Amino acid sequence: xxxxxxxxxxxxxxxxxxxxxxxxxxxxxxxxxxxxxxxxxxxxxxxxxxxxxxxxxxxxxxxxxxxxxxxxxxxxxxxxxxxxxxxxxxxxxxxxxxxxxxxxxxxxxxxxxxxxxxxxxxxxxxxxxxxxxxxxxxxxxxxxxxxxxxxxxxxxxxxxxxxxxxxxxxxxxxxxxxxxxxxxxxxxxxxxxxxxxxxxxxxxxxxxxxxxxxxxxxxxxxxxxxxxxxxxxxxxxxxxxxxxxxxxxxxxxxxxxxxxxxxxxx
Amino acid sequence: xxxxxxxxxxxxxxxxxxxxxxxxxxxxxxxxxxxxxxxxxxxxxxxxxxxxxxxxxxxxxxxxxxxxxxxxxxxxxxxxxxxxxxxxxxxxxxxxxxxxxxxxxxxxxxxxxxxxxxxxxxxxxxxxxxxxxxxxxxxxxxxxxxxxxxxxxxxxxxxxxxxxxxxxxxxxxxxxxxxxxxxxxxxxxxxxxxxxxxxxxxxxxxxxxxxxxxxxxxxxxxxxxxxxxxxxxxxxxxxxxxxxxxxxxxxxxxxxxxxxxxxxxxxxxxxxxxxxxxxxxxxxxxxxxxxxxxxxxxxxxxxxxxxxxxxxxxxxxxxxxxxxxxxxxxxxxxxxxxxxxxxxxxxxxxxxxxxxxxxxxxxxxxxxxxxxxxxxxxxxxxxxxxxxxxxxxxxxxxxxxxxxxxxxxxxxxxxxxxxxxxxxxxxxxxxxxxxxxxxxxxxxxxxxxxxxxxxxxxxxxxxxxxxxxxxxxxxxxxxxxxxxxxxxxxxxxxxxxxxxxxxxxxxxxxxxxxxxxxxxxxxxxxxxxxxxxxxxxxxxxxxxxxxxxxxxxxxxxxxxxxxxxxxxxxxxxxxxxxxxxxxxxxxxxxxxxxxxxxxxxxxxxxxxxxxxxxxxxxxxxxxxx
Numbered sequence: 083x084x085x086x087x088x089x090x091x092x093x094x095x096x097x098x099x100x101x102x103x104x105x106x107x108x109x110x111x112x113x114x115x116x117x118x119x120x121x122x123x124x125x126x127x128x129x130x131x132x133x134x135x136x137x138x139x140x141x142x143x144x145x146x147x148x149x150x151x152x153x154x155x156x157x158x159x160x161x162x163x164x165x166x167x168x169x170x171x172x173x174x175x176x177x178x179x180x181x182x183x184x185x186x187x188x189x190x191x192x193x194x195x196x197x198x199x200x201x202x203x204x205x206x207x208x209x210x211x212x213x214x215x216x217x218x219x220x221x222x223x224x225x226x227x228x229x230x231x232x233x234x235x236x237x238x239x240x241x242x243x244x245x246x247x248x249x250x251x252x253x254x255x256x257x258x259x260x261x262x263x264x265x266x267x268x269x270x271x272x273x274x275x276x277x278x279x280x281x282x283x284x285x286x287x288x289x290x291x292x293x294x295x296x297x298x299x300x301x302x303x304x305x306x307x308x309x310x311x312x313x314x315x316x317x318x319x320x321x322x323x324x325x326x327x328x329x330x331x332x333x334x335x336x337x338x339x340x341x342x343x344x345x346x347x348x
Numbered sequence: 349x350x351x352x353x354x355x356x357x358x359x360x361x362x363x364x365x366x367x368x369x370x371x372x373x374x375x376x377x378x379x380x381x382x383x384x385x386x387x388x389x390x391x392x393x394x395x396x397x398x399x400x401x402x403x404x405x406x407x408x409x410x411x412x413x414x415x416x417x418x419x420x421x422x423x424x425x426x427x428x429x430x431x432x433x434x435x436x437x438x439x440x441x442x443x444x445x446x447x448x449x450x451x452x453x454x455x456x457x458x459x460x461x462x463x464x465x466x467x468x469x470x471x472x473x474x475x476x477x478x479x480x481x482x483x484x485x486x487x488x489x490x491x492x493x494x495x496x497x498x499x500x501x502x503x504x505x506x507x508x509x510x511x512x513x514x515x516x517x518x519x520x521x522x523x524x525x526x527x528x529x530x531x532x533x534x535x536x537x538x539x540x541x542x543x544x545x546x547x548x549x550x551x552x553x554x555x556x557x558x559x560x561x562x563x564x565x566x567x568x569x570x571x572x573x574x575x576x577x578x579x580x581x582x583x584x585x586x587x588x589x590x591x592x593x594x595x596x597x598x599x600x601x602x603x604x605x606x607x608x609x610x611x612x613x614x615x616x617x618x619x620x621x622x623x624x625x626x627x628x629x630x631x632x633x634x635x636x637x638x639x640x641x642x643x644x645x646x647x648x649x650x651x652x653x654x655x656x657x658x659x660x661x662x663x664x665x666x667x668x669x670x671x672x673x674x675x676x677x678x679x680x681x682x683x684x685x686x687x688x689x690x691x692x693x694x695x696x697x698x699x700x701x702x703x704x705x706x707x708x709x710x711x712x713x714x715x716x717x718x719x720x721x722x723x724x725x726x727x728x729x730x731x732x733x734x735x736x737x738x739x740x741x742x743x744x745x746x747x748x749x750x751x752x753x754x755x756x757x758x759x760x761x762x763x764x765x766x767x768x769x770x771x772x773x774x775x776x777x778x779x780x781x782x783x784x785x786x787x788x789x790x791x792x793x794x795x796x797x798x799x800x801x802x803x804x805x806x807x808x809x810x811x812x813x814x815x816x817x818x819x820x821x822x823x824x825x826x827x828x829x830x831x832x833x834x835x836x837x838x839x840x841x842x843x844x845x846x847x848x849x850x851x852x853x854x855x856x857x858x859x860x861x862x863x864x865x866x867x868x869x870x871x872x873x874x875x876x877x878x879x880x881x882x883x884x885x886x887x888x889x890x891x892x893x894x895x896x897x898x899x900x901x902x903x904x905x906x907x908x909x910x911x912x913x914x915x916x917x918x919x920x921x922x923x924x925x926x927x928x929x930x931x932x933x934x935x936x937x938x939x940x941x942x943x944x945x946x947x948x949x950x951x952x953x954x955x956x957x958x959x960x961x962x963x964x965x966x967x968x969x970x971x972x973x
Contacts, residue, residue: 087789094786098710120758125717126770132716142750142757146742173521178893180633182517185524197522202679205526214636214733219741220893228727230753244526260753264744 102130108284130177145261148215148228150208151175153250154257157279168225168277170199175217175226183210184217199279199335204247208234212334223278224268230260278338283331290323360409364441369407373405375400382446385918386663386900389431390506394456397447398483401432401462410434410443411809412825413463415903417916417933418473420451422503424920424930428454428479431916433903434463437809437823439830442903449479451502458483468943476501476623491616491972495550497540500621507624508538514928515629528903550611559583559600580605584954589615592700592958595968599945599957606953611946617938618972626932631657631895632737634932639731641913641934642970645689646740647681647722648908650735655833656904656915657737663898668886673879675835676738680768680872681722681734682906683865687776688715689909690858693816693965694783697855700962701796707787714779717771724748724764737895739885744876765876772869780862788856797851801948801960805847814937815911819963820857821849828908841868851963861909894927901931910965911937934973938966 109119123136124141134141154168178185187203190196217226229252236242258265273279297319358813359370368390372379376567378396392400404410417435428449433442447456458481459466470481471490478499481487489496496507509529511517519525587598596617602610622641626714627635638653639646647777661667670678695711719729725744726734734741787793803813808821818825826843828836846853885891899921905914914935941964949957 084791087791087794088837091786091790094710094782095706117758121760124758124760124765125762126775126928132713140757142752142754142759144720144727144745144748144750146725146727146745147723148727171522174893176521176524177516178630178632179516179520180629180636182515182520184520185526186521187524188522203524203526205524205831207526207528210529212636213731215727215741216636216893218633218891230751240528244400244528260751262751263747276403 098130098333105130122326143230143232145264147230148213148218150211150213150229150234151206151217151226151250152229152252153247154203154225154227154254155251157253162280166277167200167247168254168280169204169221170203170223170225170335170339171197171204172199172222174220174222178216178220180214180216181210181212183207183212184303201247206245206249206250207243208245209239209243224272225277227257227261273329279331279335282334283327286327286330290320290327294319296321359407360436361438361440362751364443366411367404367443370408371400371403374403382444386660386898388901389446391429391446391448394447394449398457398459398462400445401434401459404434404443404445405462408443409436409438412437412904413459413465413812414442414814414912415914415916415933415935416459416466416469416473417931417935418477418501419918419931419933420477420501420503422451426451428477430456430473430479431901432459433914433916435830437825437830439825441831444903454479456481458487460484463796463812464810465940465943467811467938469812472939475499476621478502490528491619493616495541495545497542500624501627507621508540513628515633545918546583558585581609586957588614593961593968594696594966595971597966597968597971599961601949601954601957603954606951607627608954608957609947611949613942613945613966615942616972618968620973622934622973623932626934627929629929629932630927631897631929632893634893634929635735636731636733638934639733640969641911641936641973642689642908642938642967643730644692644967645685645909646730646732647685647726647734648906649913650836651678651682652908652913653915654735654737654904654907655906656902656917657895657897659902660897660900660917660919661737661895663900664896670739671883671886672835673743673882674884676872676875676879677740677744677884678735679834679836679839680869680876681732682726683868683872684718684721686865686909687862688718688809690816690862691715691779691783691963692856693909693962694787694855697851697959697962697965698787698793700958701793707783710786711779714771714776714830717775720877721748721764721767723773736885736891738891741884743884747752767874768876772866773874775864776862780859780866784859788859793855794852796956796959797855797963798848799850800952800956801850801851801854801963802849803944803948807944807947808849811947812940813911813944814941815908816854816857816861817911817941817944819844820853822847827905831905833904833906839868839871841865853961854963896927897929905935908937910967910970911941913937934970936970936973938964938968938970939973942966942971 105123112119120139122128124132127206156163156166156168156200158164160166171188173186176186183206185205186201189198189200189202190197213228215228218228269275271276272281276284359366371390375396378393380391382391412435414435415431417431418428419431420428428451429446431444431446433444435442442542449456449662454477456479460470460483468490470484471487473479474481474487475489476499477937482853500507511519512786581602581604585598586601587593588596598614598617599613600614601608622637625637629637630658634653635650638649642651658670662669691711691714695708698707699705722732723729726732726741729732744764745765748760748764748767750759750761752759802815803821805822808818809823813821822845824843824845829843841864844857844864846857846860867969897919899919901916901918903914903916912935916931916933916935917929918931920930945961945964948960952960
C-alpha cells in the first residue's frame with residue numbers, strides 16, 4: 083500500500099517528539115536542576131532531546147580534554163620555591179609543536195652567559211595552536227599541560243592572542259584539580275608530587291644528611307675530638323655536601339636532557 | 349587454446365612477482381626493477397608506459413588504479429617521477445610502478461585511457477608538480493587557480509610566509525623571537541602572478557570569463573530540436589557557497605532544459621597544500637594534520653598515516669610492531685569512526701533530499717555519545733590525534749570522568765567498559781534499526797533515489813571509485829579484506845555489497861556497513877577485557893618525538909569510511925638523519941570519488957545533482973587538502 087513507508091517514518095518522528103516531553107514529565111520540572119539528572123540526561127540512558135542549556139549549564143570536559151596549553155608553576159605556598167617554574171626551557175615542546183606556535187627564550191646567567199634551567203620568556207600564539215597536545219605529551223618535566231578552559235574568545239585578536247609567561251602560568255594545584263587521575267599517574271612516574279628537580283635534590287639531601295648523621299655517630303663513638311671541633315667539622319661537611327648536591331643536581335639535569343635527546347635521536 | 353586460457357587466468361590471479369616476470373618478458377626494454385634502497389616495484393620507460401599499463405590491466409587483471417602520485421627528486425636525482433599503485437579488485441597486494449621524467453619540460457604520457465580514474469590525480473600532479481600529461485583531454489589546474497605562480501610541490505618553490513625548509517624552526521628556541529606571521533608580510537605583498545597572466549582579465553566579471561577554459565562552449569543558446577519541445581541550453585553555476593555541497597565546492601552544469609548534459613566539478617576553495625605542509629613537518633608533526641583531512645573520521649586518518657610510517661620504520665633494526673592491545677584499541681576507534689561517519693552521511697543525504705535536519709539530527713544523536721567517548725580517551729571530539737607510530741597515545745581510561753572547572757559546569761562519570769558495552773550492544777544497534785525503520789521504506793526517498801545516479805560496476809572500477817560508492821555498484825572490494833592490516837584477518841565480518849549502483853543502494857550499504865562494524869565491535873569487547881592493562885606501546889615506553897625513519901618509500905592504505913585512504917611517504921635521509929618526509933602524498937577518497945560525479949549526473953535533473961553528490965559523501969577538508 084502506498085504511503086505505509088511514510089507513515090512508519092512519521093511514527094519514528096512522533097516517538098522522538100513524545101520521548102522529549104515524557105522526560106520533562108518524569109523529572110517534573112527538575113530536569114535541569116539536579117546534578118544526577120544531568121548525568122542521566124546526557125548519557126546512554128537519555129531519551130528524546132539531548133539539548134544542553136549553554137551557558138546556564140555546561141558539560142564539564144573529561145580529564146584528558148586538551149585546549150591551549152598552560153605552564154605549571156609551584157604553588158604560592160610551596161615551602162622551598164613558591165611560584166617557581168617547572169619549565170627548564172629545554173625546548174622539546176617548541177620542537178615537537180606541529181604548527182610551531184611556541185617561542186621560548188632560554189634563561190641565561192648574566193655573569194657567565196651559561197644557560198640556566200628556567201625560561202626567561204615563554205610565548206604561545208593561541209591563534210596558531212592546534213590543540214594537539216604534543217607539548218604536554220613529550221615534556222620530560224611535566225611542566226606544560228593542556229588546559230580545560232575553552233572560553234577564550236576575545237574582541238582583540240592582535241593584542242590578546244599571544245599568551246606570555248605570566249598569562250600561561252598556573253599553579254600546580256590547578257592541574258591537580260582539573261586532572262586528578264592524570265596528575266596522580268604522572269606523580270607516580272616522577273616519584274613524588276614535586277618537580278623532578280626537587281625530588282632529586284631532596285633525595286640527595288636526605289642521603290647527605292644520613293651520611294652526615296652516620297659520620298657524626300661514628301665521631302661520637304670514637305670520642306677522639308673535642309665537641310667544638312666536631313661541630314665545625316660537621317658544618318664544613320654539611321657545606322661540602324651542599325656544594326656536591328648542587329653540582330650533582332645540575333649534572334643530573336644535564337644528563338636527563340642529554341638522555342632525552344639521545345632517546346629522540348634514536 | 350585451453351592451455352592459454354588457463355594460463356591467462358593464472359596470470360590474472362598470480363602473485364606480484366609472476367606479474368612482473370610476465371611484463372619483463374613482454375617488454376624487455378621498457379621495464380627495470382626499482383633497485384634504490386628501500387624502494388620496490390618497477391620503473392617503466394615513459395614512452396611505453398601506456399602500452400605496459402594496458403597489459404597490466406588486460407592481461408594481468410590489475411583493473412583498479414588506486415594511487416598516482418608525483419615526486420620531485422630535486423637534489424637527489426634531479427628528476428621527477430610518477431608513482432602508481434595498481435590493485436586487483438579481486439584482492440591482493442599492489443603492483444607499484446613508476447615513470448621518470450627530467451625536471452625541465454616534465455612530461456609523462458597520460459594513463460587516462462587505461463584507467464579513467466587517473467583523471468583528477470594527473471591534473472593534481474600537473475597543478476602541483478608541473479608535470480604535463482600528453483593525452484589528457486582536460487589538463488588544467490585543479491586545486492589552484494590559473495593566477496597562481498609556479499608549482500608548489502616542486503622542491504624549489506617557497507611559500508609567501510616561508511621561514512625554513514624544515515621544522516623545527518630555528519627562531520623558536522633558545523632565542524624565541526615572537527611575532528605574528530602577518531607582520532612579515534603586509535597584506536598585498538605576498539601574491540605573485542605568473543608572468544603571462546593578464547591582470548586586467550581579473551577585472552572582467554562577465555559570464556564568458558567566469559566560465560572561461562571550462563570547455564563548455566555555451567552560455568544561453570536556443571536549441572532547435574525540430575518537432576520536439578523548444579528548450580534552452582544554459583550553464584548553471586552551483587556553489588561554491590551552496591549548502592548542499594557540504595563545504596565550498598562548485599559545480600558548473602550545462603543544462604538542456606532541465607536535464608544535465610555535462611557537469612564540471614571545480615574545487616580547491618579549501619586548499620592549503622596539506623602535502624607541502626607535510627613535507628616541511630617532521631614525521632610526528634603530521635599526525636594532527638591528518639585529523640584535518642576528513643574531519644568526520646580523524647581516527648582512521650591517523651591509522652592510515654601510522655601504518656605508512658610503520659612500514660618504513662619496520663626496515664630499521666630496532667623496530668617493534670604495535671602491541672596487541674594497541675591494535676585492538678585502534679580497530680575499536682576506527683570502527684566507531686565508521687559508524688559516526690555513516691550516521692553523518694545518511695543524515696546529510698536526507699538533508700540534500702530536502703528533509704531538512706530532522707533525519708540528520710536523529711542520525712547524529714548517537715554520534716554525540718561516541719564523540720564523548722573519543723573526547724574522554726583521546727582528548728578531543730573530532731581532532732583526535734590518537735595514533736602514534738607503534739601504538740596509541742594513551743590507553744582507555746578506567747572511567748569517563750569530568751571535573752567541574754568552569755562556571756555552571758555539570759559533571760558526568762561513567763565506567764569506560766560499561767559505557768562501551770552499552771553503547772555497542774544497546775544504543776547504536778537501536779539507532780541503526782530506528783534509522784532503517786524511519787527511512788528505508790519511505791516512498792519519497794525511494795522515488796527520489798532508486799535508479800538515480802547510476803554507476804555501473806565497470807565504470808566504478810575504471811574511475812577508481814572507492815568505499816561505499818564502489819561497493820554499492822557490486823564490487824566487493826574492501827581494503828580490510830583485500831589487503832588486510834591490523835587485526836582484521838582474525839575478525840569475523842562480511843564485506844557489505846549491493847548491486848544496483850544508485851543512491852538508494854549507497855544509502856543501504858551504509859546501513860549494512862554500520863551493522864558489520866557493530867559485529868566487529870562486539871568481537872572487540874572480549875579482546876579489550878583480555879588485554880586490559882597490557883602495554884599500548886612496544887616495551888611500554890613512549891615513542892621518540894623525532895623518530896628517525898629509514899630511507900625508502902611506503903604506501904599505507906586503509907579502508908576509511910569514505911573509501912580507500914592511502915598515504916604515499918618517502919624518506920630520503922640526510923647526514924643528520926631523516927626527520928622530515930621527503931614526500932608525503934595523500935590519496936584522498938573524497939577527491940577521487942568525484943571523478944565519476946559528472947558521469948553519474950548526466951541525464952538527471954538539477955535537484956538530483958545535489959542528492960548524487962550527497963550519496964558520494966565528500967568532505968572538502970580531504971577533497972581540497
